[in-house]
Amino acid sequence: MFLLFLAIGIISLCLGSVHINLINVLNSLTNAFTGTASLSSQEELILFSVRLPRIIFAGIVGASLSIGGAVFQAMLRNPLADPYVLGISGGSALGAISGIIIGASSFYLGIPLLAFCGALVTVFLVFVVAGGTRGPLLDNSLLLSGVVVNAFFSAAILFFLSIVNSLELHSITFWLMGDLSRASIREISLAAICLFTGFLIIYAQARELNLIVQSEETALHLGVNIERTKQLLLIVTSLITAVAVSMAGIIGFVGIMVPHMMRLVFGSDHRLLLPASALFGASFLVIADTLARLVLAPAELPVGVITALCGAPYFIFLLKRKSL
Amino acid sequence: MSIICAQNINFSYATNPIMEDVSLIIDEAQIVAIIGPNGSGKTTLLKIINGTLNPASGQMLIDGKDTRLWPRKDLAKTVAIVPQETATIFSFYAEEIVLMGRFPHLSNYRFENKKDYRIVHEAMEKTDTLTFANRRFDELSTGERQRVLIARALASEPKILLLDESTVFLDLKHQMQFLALLRQLNETQKLTVIFVTHDINLAAQHANRIILLYCGKNYAIGKPAEVITAANIKEVYDVDVLVDQNPQSGLPRMTLIS
Numbered sequence: 001m002f003l004l005f006l007a008i009g010i011i012s013l014c015l016g017s018v019h020i021n022l023i024n025v026l027n028s029l030t031n032a033f034t035g036t037a038s039l040s041s042q043e044e045l046i047l048f049s050v051r052l053p054r055i056i057f058a059g060i061v062g063a064s065l066s067i068g069g070a071v072f073q074a075m076l077r078n079p080l081a082d083p084y085v086l087g088i089s090g091g092s093a094l095g096a097i098s099g100i101i102i103g104a105s106s107f108y109l110g111i112p113l114l115a116f117c118g119a120l121v122t123v124f125l126v127f128v129v130a131g132g133t134r135g136p137l138l139d140n141s142l143l144l145s146g147v148v149v150n151a152f153f154s155a156a157i158l159f160f161l162s163i164v165n166s167l168e169l170h171s172i173t174f175w176l177m178g179d180l181s182r183a184s185i186r187e188i189s190l191a192a193i194c195l196f197t198g199f200l201i202i203y204a205q206a207r208e209l210n211l212i213v214q215s216e217e218t219a220l221h222l223g224v225n226i227e228r229t230k231q232l233l234l235i236v237t238s239l240i241t242a243v244a245v246s247m248a249g250i251i252g253f254v255g256i257m258v259p260h261m262m263r264l265v266f267g268s269d270h271r272l273l274l275p276a277s278a279l280f281g282a283s284f285l286v287i288a289d290t291l292a293r294l295v296l297a298p299a300e301l302p303v304g305v306i307t308a309l310c311g312a313p314y315f316i317f318l319l320k321r322k323s324l
Numbered sequence: 325m326s327i328i329c330a331q332n333i334n335f336s337y338a339t340n341p342i343m344e345d346v347s348l349i350i351d352e353a354q355i356v357a358i359i360g361p362n363g364s365g366k367t368t369l370l371k372i373i374n375g376t377l378n379p380a381s382g383q384m385l386i387d388g389k390d391t392r393l394w395p396r397k398d399l400a401k402t403v404a405i406v407p408q409e410t411a412t413i414f415s416f417y418a419e420e421i422v423l424m425g426r427f428p429h430l431s432n433y434r435f436e437n438k439k440d441y442r443i444v445h446e447a448m449e450k451t452d453t454l455t456f457a458n459r460r461f462d463e464l465s466t467g468e469r470q471r472v473l474i475a476r477a478l479a480s481e482p483k484i485l486l487l488d489e490s491t492v493f494l495d496l497k498h499q500m501q502f503l504a505l506l507r508q509l510n511e512t513q514k515l516t517v518i519f520v521t522h523d524i525n526l527a528a529q530h531a532n533r534i535i536l537l538y539c540g541k542n543y544a545i546g547k548p549a550e551v552i553t554a555a556n557i558k559e560v561y562d563v564d565v566l567v568d569q570n571p572q573s574g575l576p577r578m579t580l581i582s
Contacts, residue, residue: 077413211424213414218407220376222480223400223428268414271435 008283057183057247058289058303059282060191062254064198064244066281069255070262070273071202071237074209075230076143079318082255083241086146089252090153091122092245097160097172112187112246119242123234125149178251178304180289191243198240199278205229206270213268251304253311254281260318327352327484327516328373333382335368335540342368343379344540350533352483353514355506357527360537361561366520367408369537370486373518374403386484400428404482406473406490409466418464418472419457422448425479447478450505452498467493474502478509485509487519491526503530528552528576536560552576 069082083089095118099111129145161172183191208229211219220226241255258281259273266272288306295301328350335343342365350356358366371377372384375391384391386402394402404425425447426440436444448454451471456464461472470493477485485506491499507530509515521527527534527548534551536544538560544551553576554567563580570577 074414079413207424207427207430210416210420211427213416214421214424217376218424220396221374221400221405221407222424223397225396263414267420268416269420 004279004283008286053183053185053188054180054289055286057188057191058180058285060188060195061180061244061248061251062258062281062283062285063278064191064195064240064281065251065255065285066258066277067195067199067202067274068237068241068244069257070259070270070277071209071233072255073259074213074270075233075237077213077215078143079260080256081143083238083245084250084252084255085143085150087122087126087149087153088119088238088241089245089250090150090157091125092116092119092242093176093250094118094153094156094160095121096175096246096249097157100168100172100175101160101164115246116242119238119245122149122153123238123242127234174302175249176304177302178249178307180248180285180303181300183247187247191247194240194243198236199274201236202233203271203274205233206274209233209270210268213270249302249304251285251307253307253315254285257311257314258284326350327387328518329385329388330372331383331385333372333379333384335365335372335377335379342540343372345382346540346542347382348535348542348545350516350518352516353510354532355510355517355530356519356533356535357531358518358520358535358537359522359524359527360543364537364560365540366537367488368540369535370405370488370518370520373484374405374486375399397428401480402482403484403486404477404480405486406470406477406488408488409469415460415462417457418453418459418461419444419448421461421472422453422457422475422479425476428480443481444475444479447475448472450478451475452501467495467498470494471498471502482515484516484518487517489520489522491519491521491523506530524552524557524578528578529570529573548576552578 065083068088072081072083072086073079075081092115096111096115098118099114126142126145126149129141129148157176161169164172208219208224211222211224212226212229216226219229245251259277262273262276262280266276285303285307288310289303292301292303292306295306326349328348330346330348333343333346334341346365346369358369360366368377372379372391373386375384375386375394375396378392386394386399391399422444423436423440426436426444429440430436445454448457451474453468453471453475456468456472461469464472470490474487474490491502494502503526506515506517510517519527519531529548531548533545534548535542536551536556543560544556552567554565557563557565557567557578566579566581567576568579569575
């Protein structure tokens with residue numbers, strides 16, 4: 001799985017509006033480790049300062065969204081749950097768009113920070129609407145309130161879209177469809193740290209998740225401290241997905257699709273499912289982003305267009321299958 | 325010595341009282357049947373024993389310690405329950421379900437080791453479920469699923485086993501096998517068994533003690549011959565029955581009079 005991700009990453013390094021030979025890429029990568037350079041400076045510039053960070057970033061975002069999907073699906077025992085359905089993506093979008101309108105893009109991390117706040121506010125809102133502050137969390141009400149909050153945010157986003165000028169409109173549209181091209185190295189390392197620590201915390205709860213999928217009562221019978229586990233998972237998962245969405249924009253269908261595909265291959269044990277989803281999610285988004293760069297080269301498509309184009313038919317296929 | 329001790333337990337869902345002032349003592353290594361009409365609080369009592377529900381007032385002591393004070397994993401190691409039915413969304417293999425019984429014994433970041441697999445294998449052997457270890461749980465029949473859940477409960481090596489109408493869906497052969505297994509575990513490992521059932525004859529034949537619940541109250545508790553009387557059944561279930569003795573075991577036997 002990890003090798004697959006590496007291979008996809010390297011191939012994707014070669015492809016782009018400027019084509020670079022595979023051997024050159026491999027040479028240049030080994031040289032980077034040993035400290036000598038062989039490529040023409042322009043090719044190296046493209047490779048290391050444009051493509052490599054972008055591929056790493058795509059991997060991080062794909063992994064974060066897929067883990068988010070896997071955890072939410074298990075926790076809410078609903079195969080349709082993912083960060084997008086729960087409103088986290090919508091909340092971030094609203095945060096980011098208000099940022100673009102008030103001109104926060106001139107500050108360092110301005111837009112991501114606002115998007116992140118938007119995501120957190122959404123999680124809080126969804127919680128309160130679902131009655132999470134008192135009594136046990138009801139799974140369906142959490143999902144329903146996600147849908148309601150999402151609908152509200154979509155309306156707000158449309159309202160903003162109709163009042164902004166055309167330049168802002170373009171950047172908002174790109175953001176809404178997912179955009180992996182803008183992240184700086186510092187943002188990428190921030191997202192990587194969040195993903196890594198978040199994953200470790202979530203992975204420690206993998207067996208708890210297996211039991212929660214059975215039913216909450218079963219989990220309780222077998223010794224899971226259920227409310228604490230659910231709260232911890234909700235907070236950590238919201239955080240890593242919010243970080244990813246706040247930097248990359250809305251990329252739909254990754255979070256919902258990848259865990260289902262991995263379940264078909266590896267079964268439902270979360271100790272395998274979580275790392276598999278992370279790696280495959282990373283690979284999937286790198287492929288999608290490479291396609292996004294290639295299809296209209298030298299222009300670019302927003303990556304969300306690609307994921308939605310693959311994702312929607314897959315989603316229908318899932319719904320048609322009885323075993324969902 | 326008493327392993328379970330309930331003291332003046334009251335419990336209600338919303339404003340609907342389910343348990344009223346229930347007190348009872350169950351000694352170690354007994355087989356206890358809980359009987360009573362629908363809605364008399366049988367399942368609620370099981371859930372209070374394993375700490376899923378906390379009593380509104382009164383205490384449930386397991387091994388002399390209030391269930392609210394037990395760490396969850398430790399309680400799960402001591403008390404295992406076989407629920408009536410579980411529906412899962414994503415499919416797991418039968419063996420994976422049984423492996424989950426090892427959860428309270430494992431710490432985070434750990435996969436099961438050989439010893440866990442051995443215990444799971446034994447539990448599946450005892451419940452005759454090894455043949456479908458590698459089939460998906462949701463593709464099994466209700467009776468087969470029930471046996472897998474029994475294996476899961478056994479795999480957690482409890483001191484107290486709670487059964488919520490676990491024999492209903494078992495065919496005659498597996499019912500007899502299962503009851504024999506319970507007796508054997510009861511004798512060799514001092515396992516305390518508490519089972520909820522609607523089958524009064526089954527309770528009379530296999531339990532040392534019977535608890536008869538009626539409208540959330542402990543109506544009668546004692547040996548089968550003390551609890552299964554025509555008068556008690558008439559009062560609690562409002563049906564006329566004939567109670568005589570099973571010619572083989574000498575235990576009470578109930579026949580409906582129509």
